[in-house]
Amino acid sequence: MGSRGIRIDNLSKRFGAGDTAVLALKDVNMQVAPGEVVGLIGPSGSGKSTLLKCLGAVIDPTSGRMTLDDTVIYDDGWKVRDLRALRRDRIGFVFQAPYLIPFLDATDNVALLPMLAGVPNEEARRRAGELLAALDVQHRALAMPAQLSGGEQQRVAIARGLVNRPPVILADEPTAPLDSQRAMAVIRILNDMARRFETAIIVVTHDEKIIPTFRRIYHIRDGVTHEEAGEGRSPG
Amino acid sequence: MISLAGRDILHAWGKFIFTGIGLGLLIGVTLTMAGVYRGMVDDGKVLLDNSGADLWVVQKDTLGPYAESSSIPDDLWRSIRTMPGVAQAANVTYLTMQVGKGDADVRAMVVGITAGEPGVPGWPPHLVAGRQITRGHYEAVADRATGVRLGDVLSIRRNRYVVVGLAHRMVSSSGDPMVFIPLKDAQEAQFLKDNDAILMQRRRTGANPAFNRPGVPDLLDAVIDSQTGNSYVNAVLVRIRPGFTPQEVAEPIRRWKRLTVYDRAQMEEILIGKLIATSARQIGMFLVILALVSAAIVAFIIYTLTMDKIREIAVLKLIGTRNRTIASMIIQQSLVLGVIGFVVGKITATFAAPLFPKYVLLVPIDSVVGFFAVLAICVLSSLIAIRMALAVDPAEAIG
Ligand SMILES: Nc1ncnc2c1ncn2[C@@H]1O[C@H](COP(=O)(O)OP(=O)(O)OP(=O)(O)O)[C@@H](O)[C@H]1O
Ligand SMILES: [Mg+2]
Numbered sequence: 074m075g076s077r078g079i080r081i082d083n084l085s086k087r088f089g090a091g092d093t094a095v096l097a098l099k100d101v102n103m104q105v106a107p108g109e110v111v112g113l114i115g116p117s118g119s120g121k122s123t124l125l126k127c128l129g130a131v132i133d134p135t136s137g138r139m140t141l142d143d144t145v146i147y148d149d150g151w152k153v154r155d156l157r158a159l160r161r162d163r164i165g166f167v168f169q170a171p172y173l174i175p176f177l178d179a180t181d182n183v184a185l186l187p188m189l190a191g192v193p194n195e196e197a198r199r200r201a202g203e204l205l206a207a208l209d210v211q212h213r214a215l216a217m218p219a220q221l222s223g224g225e226q227q228r229v230a231i232a233r234g235l236v237n238r239p240p241v242i243l244a245d246e247p248t249a250p251l252d253s254q255r256a257m258a259v260i261r262i263l264n265d266m267a268r269r270f271e272t273a274i275i276v277v278t279h280d281e282k283i284i285p286t287f288r289r290i291y292h293i294r295d296g297v298t299h300e301e302a303g304e305g306r307s308p309g
Numbered sequence: 310m311i312s313l314a315g316r317d318i319l320h321a322w323g324k325f326i327f328t329g330i331g332l333g334l335l336i337g338v339t340l341t342m343a344g345v346y347r348g349m350v351d352d353g354k355v356l357l358d359n360s361g362a363d364l365w366v367v368q369k370d371t372l373g374p375y376a377e378s379s380s381i382p383d384d385l386w387r388s389i390r391t392m393p394g395v396a397q398a399a400n401v402t403y404l405t406m407q408v409g410k411g412d413a414d415v416r417a418m419v420v421g422i423t424a425g426e427p428g429v430p431g432w433p434p435h436l437v438a439g440r441q442i443t444r445g446h447y448e449a450v451a452d453r454a455t456g457v458r459l460g461d462v463l464s465i466r467r468n469r470y471v472v473v474g475l476a477h478r479m480v481s482s483s484g485d486p487m488v489f490i491p492l493k494d495a496q497e498a499q500f501l502k503d504n505d506a507i508l509m510q511r512r513r514t515g516a517n518p519a520f521n522r523p524g525v526p527d528l529l530d531a532v533i534d535s536q537t538g539n540s541y542v543n544a545v546l547v548r549i550r551p552g553f554t555p556q557e558v559a560e561p562i563r564r565w566k567r568l569t570v571y572d573r574a575q576m577e578e579i580l581i582g583k584l585i586a587t588s589a590r591q592i593g594m595f596l597v598i599l600a601l602v603s604a605a606i607v608a609f610i611i612y613t614l615t616m617d618k619i620r621e622i623a624v625l626k627l628i629g630t631r632n633r634t635i636a637s638m639i640i641q642q643s644l645v646l647g648v649i650g651f652v653v654g655k656i657t658a659t660f661a662a663p664l665f666p667k668y669v670l671l672v673p674i675d676s677v678v679g680f681f682a683v684l685a686i687c688v689l690s691s692l693i694a695i696r697m698a699l700a701v702d703p704a705e706a707i708g
Pocket of ligand 2 (some may be wrong): 119
């Protein structure tokens with residue numbers, strides 16, 4: 074194949090069977106190269122979350138093919154064995170609500186991922202510290218999630234998504250709880266990270282403010298996607 | 310790797326401490342309950358120890374003198390003393406009753422002991438204050454648990470007794486403190502009829518022409534005398550000579566005197582196997598219920614603690630945490646709760662035990678068994694929470 078980044082071909086997802094079956098994704102095609110940030114937009118119920126879950130190897134597609142760099146993850150019903158390790162090592166998640174672990178401080182929330190992969194605590198914390206610094210929250214490194222502002226939590230969550238240097242980051246409405254200034258800051262960080270770490274980033278959003286910043290946008294409606302060039306405006 | 314369970318506990322320590330204390334009180338009750346049983350067994354054993362007897366001679370075919378009533382003539386002890394292997398034989402009476410103490414009364418076991426000296430079977434082996442009974446009447450040695458002091462006056466039936474000595478842990482098999490009085494007094498207390506009854510019987514006897522013969526004037530008096538006199542005791546306590554086995558000594562008494570004789574092992578079997586068997590089952594039932602309630606509480610607490618973390622668990626799974634890591638987090642928390650509960654329970658039981666009216670004996674083995682039972686219960690009751698946690702779909706973390 075030789076294509077880097079994440080790529081899906083004719084991916085379909087059906088929920089249920091028989092009369093009540095829902096075809097949430099219909100032959101979706103998508104490709105995101107390393108260093109690229111693309112938008113995924115569509116009305117409610119159109120299949121955005123479903124697509125993100127398939128991309129994140131959280132649910133299995135019914136048919137179609139998905140590759141990450143040179144690894145085939147799904148191929149018409151076949152799938153790689155250890156999806157859990159794949160998620161841990163190669164996919165970063167950033168959610169609408171930051172979903173930080175409430176009993177771990179900011180550093181350990183980020184360091185937990187490398188720790189889970191067997192990286193020694195000190196090294197994991199060092200990596201976490203670096204990222205928190207890059208995201209400008211190092212001064213809150215020892216704060217518990219409940220003590221952080223919404224924007225700080227979101228940045229810690231982004232750091233967590235990035236810490237294992239995954240080739241792909243999936244962000245589900247990462248700016249929804251933020252004001253426009255903070256939302257732009259998050260997009261700026263994502264663009265920055267994509268460039269710095271050669272990461273392919275897919276951002277699901279409803280947020281009118283940030284849509285003009287994408288160079289490429291996938292529209293999805295009733296489980297069908299079509300691609301469109303975005304304005305690619307600088308997030309300021 | 311950091312300890313997720315530990316971090317969560319440190320973060321929500323208040324929750325853990327409070328539920329741990331609640332659970333601990335329950336465990337404390339459970340340990341105390343076991344202590345009540347041990348105390349009952351111990352009461353039985355000290356009763357036998359303190360009697361100073363190797364053999365108990367009682368009425369034929371009874372489980373006397375503690376588990377059933379037994380009465381035997383009070384002159385049998387003389388002939389028993391002459392049997393081979395018998396070092397000492399002494400009459401004894403036991404009667405559990407309300408003993409008057411000033412305006413109030415206490416439940417006590419009144420023990421009638423023969424005249425003699427300390428060391429005679431039936432006598433309290435050691436006193437903590439005062440002296441042994443030296444006079445033949447109206448003196449008493451009482452266990453401290455009766456609440457009396459030296460010089461106090463106790464009333465038993467119609468007579469009054471001065472407390473001349475105090476004993477410690479001299480109790481009946483049901484934990485009532487003992488009051489020792491001279492045998493004659495005790496026989497009277499146990500078998501004495503009230504005046505009206507005596508008069509009534511005299512009248513009846515006098516009206517009987519067989520006894521009231523004009524030609525034999527002393528007959529009526531003799532009959533009445535034998536009716537009112539009390540010549541029974543509950544048991545004869547026997548101490549055997551060194552070199553004899555209890556069986557060797559017991560067998561001839563059984564055969565020749567037509568009495569039932571128990572040795573120490575048989576007596577223990579009667580006290581523990583029969584007398585307190587129902588109470589023991591009662592306590593056993595309580596222990597089962599308390600264990601179930603504790604299990605239900607631990608299960609419920611761990612379940613709610615896990616429920617509260619469903620979203621975090623979904624996130625942990627999404628970012629690639631092993632099921633094993635999540636399960637061990639839940640088990641560890643459950644065990645920590647159990648350990649807190651056990652420590653609190655152990656402390657509670659230790660401080661509460663002396664406050665109980667009856668003897669509560671906390672034995673280390675019960676604590677050890679209790680500890681492992683608590684841990685086992687904690688592991689088992691976390692299974693429900695673990696099942697739920699493992700069923701959490703990592704997809705739930707994404708909208
Ligand atoms: N687990 C499921 N079982 C059955 N149907 C499902 C399931 N998950 C999603 N669907 C259906 O699939 C379709 C797409 O759902 P999805 O959650 O992907 O929408 P969405 O674009 O994320 O919407 P929103 O913007 O409201 O989050 C919907 O019709 C939904 O009802
Ligand atoms: Mg959605």
